Amino acid sequence: MDSTPITLRPNGSMTLPKKFRDAFPTVHFMATQVDGGVLLKPIREEIEYWEKPDGSSGLHFPYGIDAGKLADMFDEANRRIDADEKKKKPSRKKRHG
Numbered sequence: 001m002d003s004t005p006i007t008l009r010p011n012g013s014m015t016l017p018k019k020f021r022d023a024f025p026t027v028h029f030m031a032t033q034v035d036g037g038v039l040l041k042p043i044r045e046e047i048e049y050w051e052k053p054d055g056s057s058g059l060h061f062p063y064g065i066d067a068g069k070l071a072d073m074f075d076e077a078n079r080r081i082d083a084d085e086k087k088k089k090p091s092r093k094k095r096h097g
Contacts, residue, residue, distance in 0.1 A: 016040075028066065045069070 006014045016029070024042035032039045048060040061070075 028064065030063075 002019075004017045004020070006017070008014055026042045026044060028043040028045075030041050030043050032041070043063040045065055046061070046063055047065075048062060049057065050060060051057040
């Protein structure tokens with residue numbers, strides 16, 4: 001296992017070495033206290049979609065999600081819904097002739 005010393009600054013921050021940052025496609029990590037230290041694990045941005053027999057559905061983020069990313073996802077979904085609704089509406093142009 002690869003180990004690298006990390007220094008805790010007076011303000012409580014630490015810098016994760018680049019070789020570790022590059023190894024994971026995320027900027028979110030979970031720190032868990034374990035016997036003898038702290039375990040740092042990347043938070044993957046997995047999204048689980050579910051549906052119930054009653055027709056309800058939803059999304060579950062088992063590893064969490066950044067609030068800004070979630071807001072961006074909602075904005076994109078709303079743009080797609082609006083675009084689909086515009087395609088379905090009949091044209092209101094009158095024909096002259």
